[in-house]
Amino acid sequence: MDKRKMIVHSTHAFLGIVHFISLWFALAILITGGDFILVIFLHLLSTAVIILAGFSTHSIFSHLGANRTAISILAYEPVLVIIAISAFMLTGSFDISALYASEVPPLYKMPLAFIALLLILPVKLKKSPFDVGEAHQEVVGGVELEYSGIFYEAIYTAKWLDYVFCYLLVFLFGGSNIWLGLILVVLTFIYINALDNSTARVSYKQMLRFCLWVALPLAFANLLLTMFNIL
């Protein structure tokens, strides 16, 4: 017998499952080399669904977590879209398979986009300077607060799927050179963990200011560089 299921209401539990399934779809399209914009959209959809679930309960901490997750979307989503447009400028199509197949690794063609991705990855992974989404003990646990039992299992697995998603985005920068991609993933993993353990949490305003004034202009500069084929 499993842990007894305690659900707040059926919509809440259902939205948790939808979050899990739509993240699987995003990951599947990313792996099979589909449309980059569609991948970003599905990832956004899964996050939007979990935000809706957070707002659908009466718990104030759940609301707080949903608010903070929405703010972190505002921080990282524009950068991701611009990275996708940069990839379009580089390969001439939004297909991720074109990136997988490119002879010159995209890292050499759009290095600033890679740096921008490194800057927003802590926001997406809810890692320490920018983990306003869950903020460990401060706001109890973010949007997944009201889930328990098998539905929490779905949310928890989705969190790990998110890790796979983010590191696959890093892997894309290796292009057809698999070893370069793997080295990038390992280095990014070390970087994320070192950053998580060595920094303190910033407030959500500081996070927004940093992402929109540093990471977003970097991604824009990279877009211009790729557009005029300077590198």
Next chain:
Amino acid sequence: MKLNKYRKKSPWILHYNAGGCNGCDIEILACLGPKYDIERFGMINSGNPKQADIMLVTGPVTKRSRERLVDIYSQMPEPKVVVACGSCTCTGGVFRGMYNCEGGVDQYIPVDVYVPGCGCRPEQIIAGVVEALAKLEQKTKDIEKSIRLDRSPQINNGQMDRREIAVEIAPGKVFG
């Protein structure tokens, strides 16, 4: 299901201080810290009753905190285990009989494991939690058991009367 085997190995802990002096809380934090490191057994201090398996209570239950204690206990889904950490929590300790608290946590919620000591040592807490894991497994099995009764419900005036049988359901009447 196979997953049960692994859930036994990763119990999530909920820690609640029911008005204690923080001595036992610091010992629990020492357990979670790098020296004793109970996270290596998969135990996470979750801070969320809905996702926890084991409840670690410290402190004599003061009158201010007892409502919240029962509230948090009832928010934990079954199966759940309560570990009382410290002398005050087990019996009331030096606070027994004072105007602001009554003796021990077991006057309000059922306690499975008592860990004595003022404050209880981290080794004792680990031993208590390991004991609690066995209890958790037993409770998990008890939920699975079906209840078979000696006689069937009787029908009076076309209505089935289950009330008499409900009286009979006692721990001795449960079959595997």
